[in-house]
Amino acid sequence: MALTLFEVAVWRDGRLRMLDQRLLPREERYLEFTSAEATARGIRDMVVRGAPAIGCATAFGVAVEARRLAARGIPASWSEAMAPGMRLLMESRPTAVNLRWALERMRPLLESTPPADVPDRLLAEAQAILKEDHEACREMGRHGASVLPEKSGGGVLTIMTHCNAGALATGGVYGTALGVIRGAVDAGRSLRVIACETRPFLQGARLTAWELHRDGIDTTLITDNMSGHLMSRGEIDVVVVGADRVAANGDAANKIGTYTHAVLARRHGIPFMVAAPLSTIDLQAADGSAIPIEERPEEEVTHLGGVRVAAAGVRVRNPAFDVTPAELITWFACEKGVVATPDRQKIAGLFSF
Amino acid sequence: MALTLFEVAVWRDGRLRMLDQRLLPREERYLEFTSAEATARGIRDMVVRGAPAIGCATAFGVAVEARRLAARGIPASWSEAMAPGMRLLMESRPTAVNLRWALERMRPLLESTPPADVPDRLLAEAQAILKEDHEACREMGRHGASVLPEKSGGGVLTIMTHCNAGALATGGVYGTALGVIRGAVDAGRSLRVIACETRPFLQGARLTAWELHRDGIDTTLITDNMSGHLMSRGEIDVVVVGADRVAANGDAANKIGTYTHAVLARRHGIPFMVAAPLSTIDLQAADGSAIPIEERPEEEVTHLGGVRVAAAGVRVRNPAFDVTPAELITWFACEKGVVATPDRQKIAGLFSF
Numbered sequence: 035m036a037l038t039l040f041e042v043a044v045w046r047d048g049r050l051r052m053l054d055q056r057l058l059p060r061e062e063r064y065l066e067f068t069s070a071e072a073t074a075r076g077i078r079d080m081v082v083r084g085a086p087a088i089g090c091a092t093a094f095g096v097a098v099e100a101r102r103l104a105a106r107g108i109p110a111s112w113s114e115a116m117a118p119g120m121r122l123l124m125e126s127r128p129t130a131v132n133l134r135w136a137l138e139r140m141r142p143l144l145e146s147t148p149p150a151d152v153p154d155r156l157l158a159e160a161q162a163i164l165k166e167d168h169e170a171c172r173e174m175g176r177h178g179a180s181v182l183p184e185k186s187g188g189g190v191l192t193i194m195t196h197c198n199a200g201a202l203a204t205g206g207v208y209g210t211a212l213g214v215i216r217g218a219v220d221a222g223r224s225l226r227v228i229a230c231e232t233r234p235f236l237q238g239a240r241l242t243a244w245e246l247h248r249d250g251i252d253t254t255l256i257t258d259n260m261s262g263h264l265m266s267r268g269e270i271d272v273v274v275v276g277a278d279r280v281a282a283n284g285d286a287a288n289k290i291g292t293y294t295h296a297v298l299a300r301r302h303g304i305p306f307m308v309a310a311p312l313s314t315i316d317l318q319a320a321d322g323s324a325i326p327i328e329e330r331p332e333e334e335v336t337h338l339g340g341v342r343v344a345a346a347g348v349r350v351r352n353p354a355f356d357v358t359p360a361e362l363i364t365w366f367a368c369e370k371g372v373v374a375t376p377d378r379q380k381i382a383g384l385f386s387f
Numbered sequence: 388m389a390l391t392l393f394e395v396a397v398w399r400d401g402r403l404r405m406l407d408q409r410l411l412p413r414e415e416r417y418l419e420f421t422s423a424e425a426t427a428r429g430i431r432d433m434v435v436r437g438a439p440a441i442g443c444a445t446a447f448g449v450a451v452e453a454r455r456l457a458a459r460g461i462p463a464s465w466s467e468a469m470a471p472g473m474r475l476l477m478e479s480r481p482t483a484v485n486l487r488w489a490l491e492r493m494r495p496l497l498e499s500t501p502p503a504d505v506p507d508r509l510l511a512e513a514q515a516i517l518k519e520d521h522e523a524c525r526e527m528g529r530h531g532a533s534v535l536p537e538k539s540g541g542g543v544l545t546i547m548t549h550c551n552a553g554a555l556a557t558g559g560v561y562g563t564a565l566g567v568i569r570g571a572v573d574a575g576r577s578l579r580v581i582a583c584e585t586r587p588f589l590q591g592a593r594l595t596a597w598e599l600h601r602d603g604i605d606t607t608l609i610t611d612n613m614s615g616h617l618m619s620r621g622e623i624d625v626v627v628v629g630a631d632r633v634a635a636n637g638d639a640a641n642k643i644g645t646y647t648h649a650v651l652a653r654r655h656g657i658p659f660m661v662a663a664p665l666s667t668i669d670l671q672a673a674d675g676s677a678i679p680i681e682e683r684p685e686e687e688v689t690h691l692g693g694v695r696v697a698a699a700g701v702r703v704r705n706p707a708f709d710v711t712p713a714e715l716i717t718w719f720a721c722e723k724g725v726v727a728t729p730d731r732q733k734i735a736g737l738f739s740f
Contacts, residue, residue, distance in 0.1 A: 059697075059698040059699065230612075232612075233584070233610035233611065233612060234610050236696055236697075239688075239689070239698065239701075240696065240697065241698075243697055243701035244698035244701075246701075247698055247701055253701050253702065254701070254703065255688060255689070255697055255698075255701045255703050256704050256705075257586035257587050257611070257643070257688060258586065258610070258611055258612040258644075259585075259612070259647055260643055260644070260705075262644075262650060262709060263643060263646060263680075263706055263709035263710075266709070290612055290613055291611075291612025291613070291615075293615045294612055294615035294647060294651060297650060297651055298647060301650055335592075335609070336608070338691045338692065338694075339691065339692070339694050339696065341692050342413075343592055343691065344589075344596055344608055345412040345592065345594075345597035346412065347600045348582070348592075348599075348600055348607070348608045349606065349608065350607065350608050350609075351607055351613065351617070352610075353613060353616055356615060356616035356619070357619070
């Protein structure tokens with residue numbers, strides 16, 4: 035299939051350029067970032083979102099910060115000079131581990147590179163991360179698609195997904211969960227997609243529906259609370275989602291609501307796939323309970339498009355993620371292949387070859 | 388506790404007057420109805436919603452139609468004259484059985500009453516239905532509250548509810564699920580409420596949060612997809628919802644998303660209560676599969692406050708209800724009392740004394 039390449043987080047004329055995903059699908063506006071501080075704010079405010087995309091944005095945020103500092107002269111210690119900006123990036127969002135992963139790839143280069151070469155070296159590393167993301171997504175898509183069930187009678191396979199784990203959540207092409215869907219289309223599978231709207235930020239309604247429609251993939255939008263009803267009617271064959279952080283035992287943090295879909299899928303005997311690159315696995319988190327769950331501002335729940343929809347005076351909770359225990363995950367798909375019923379041993383095995 | 392009495396569906400100066408619930412909480416506007424046709428449109432367009440409230444509105448819609456016809460002269464056959472209007476009412480919404488129930492209470496009066504007295508007799512019956520609703524909700528609230536679990540250590544009981552099964556969903560006071568909550572407050576219980584916003588129409592965010600806040604009950608709003616996360620963290624003690632139609636075996640149709648909460652509650656060992664008056668039980672429906680599920684317009688999902696939020700070109704599903712099987716229901720509370728783990732025999736028993 036012909037694929038759109040989105041400028042999720044790219045280098046352009048010495049700056050980090052990002053498509054402002056908050057305005058989609060109504061407007062395609064691009065913002066430019068020239069410091070780590072501005073990049074961190076962009077990540078926090080969700081100009082860019084999706085764990086792999088945040089990883090790419092973070093890497094370019096480090097590169098742009100080095101360029102900003104170098105314009106005033108090469109610092110005596112790159113590590114010291116970069117520390118405040120890297121801390122801001124690290125603190126921008128707590129759940130997506132790709133942010134920390136990207137910083138850990140960039141940080142050693144501050145010391146191992148001749149000082150004058152640091153800005154170029156960091157940029158080259160950020161570009162490498164972006165390129166690896168494209169390759170990982172394509173591989174993950176191919177692997178994930180290969181295990182999708184056949185629809186009996188040769189019918190159309192109905193795949194449900196939650197949030198946006200697409201091109202817009204990664205380096206701008208394929209995606210993770212949507213990479214699996216695109217991989218299935220490439221493999222000639224006949225399929226349709228059920229996209230959950232994903233309250234409160236509506237990534238499903240705004241982003242997934244938009245990018246799949248652009249690619250000509252048959253997509254039906256539902257509100258998040260309809261998945262159980264459709265499953266009970268036999269209208270969903272498989273669930274495929276992304277992840278923001280996968281613990282060492284296979285527990286997966288993903289957008290709020292994912293856990294609910296997994297519980298429902300189990301009740302109805304529907305396979306449940308998590309697709310994410312190795313960079314999303316946090317071996318330091320023993321299990322899901324070690325993954326920090328971000329609580330976001332109340333206004334995301336009470337307001338829509340700047341207009342208050344909820345009654346005044348009411349309290350609000352807004353956890354942005356939940357944890358799906360490994361026991362509910364049928365397959366974990368990554369660039370190395372597919373692991374059935376992930377556990378500690380199988381996850382560790384992904385890093386050993 | 389001091390209770391607000393809402394004008395959900397009341398008789399005023401020879402007309403049916405209804406609070407326009409579509410505009411809440413931003414505006415309290417009242418609409419007046421002088422025919423069955425206009426009333427049916429009001430029900431379909433959700434000026435009024437909630438099964439018991441629809442029952443009251445239907446009864447007054449019949450009364451106002453008779454008054455309209457009588458103004459042109461007493462018809463030769465009331466049954467024939469009223470048939471078109473009653474059909475429009477019957478077809479206004481398919482799932483809430485209280486609509487049919489109200490019509491079945493009104494219809495025999497067309498033949499059994501001296502023709503000149505029919506308008507007054509129908510109005511008296513509608514007023515009786517409204518009064519009975521108030522009493523049923525109060526009794527249901529008292530019964531339902533009596534079985535709510537104690538919080539260990541004397542702590543605050545956290546009750547989750549979905550949609551609006553409150554004063555606004557009934558005759559204007561107490562409510563069904565919220566009647567149980569108000570009953571618990573009256574009984575001196577210390578509690579807080581988690582209200583699910585209830586996409587796509589946001590009855591939880593707009594109506595439940597509004598009416599509970601007015602009554603001074605501690606209420607926290609969440610999006611529907613957060614319930615699983617909160618349950619997995621031990622933050623919900625009991626779920627209480629209403630119903631739009633209960634089948635003879637105890638299966639309960641209620642607002643879309645209810646089934647999902649019930650599945651999650653079962654996984655986490657959290658009791659799940661359905662509260663509804665006997666008028667919501669449909670003994671003609673053997674089980675949940677016999678309950679028609681309304682599919683509503685796409686715009687309810689794609690637009691918010693008149694503004695399109697979803698990507699253009701995407702398909703939409705919008706089932707307004709789902710069915711929770713009786714096996715997932717811990718208690719069914721009605722005006723006659725509370726039935727644990729409802730089944731065909733126990734539901735039948737509610738009508739035998």
